Amino acid sequence: MEKEQLRERLASAASMPKDVVMKAAVVTAVGNFEVCIENYRGITEYTECLVRVQTKGGQIRLSGKGLRVEYYTNDEMKITGRIESIEFADGRNKE
Template sequence: MWHFYMGRDLDNEKFKEKLASAASMPKDVVLGAAVVTIVGCQEVCIENYRGIIEYTDVLIRVQTKGCQIRLQGKNLQIEYYTNDEMKITGRICSLEYCK
């Protein structure tokens, strides 16, 4: 017998993760999780983002479904962005995930 608890975000996320794993589906598709691709220290691509919170040449903050991504560096610029993907270039010194 299966028991499902609705209304709890954590239980719902765990269920979705198990479902994605069982169905061999990518977690970014099922969970809407951000996909971050780092190429060296000069390029970052972020998929499944929700919005740009702050944008300067030393700091870029991006909101995703589950957290905020904070990039610090020098000469940072958003090379391009679409509704669900962006490419950031410059000298990337740090990338952190914040709640």
């Protein structure tokens, strides 16, 4: 945990974005129909009602209807559909 605090202080002192220094996930929502996630590690579950994405800091869980991964690259993905909720769980929580 001390490493993360040091990185956060470094990012703040150097005026660098935290997502760059800490490799934090960046989640951008456009209404309730589109979400882009950057800096992710992988997709752990994918159905039309649930998409779970693993990140360095834990897991992002999108719930809804008609969910679809429109595209994904090594750095970014776009999920569309009727998004009803976005949940974040740190790496210590197990489902």
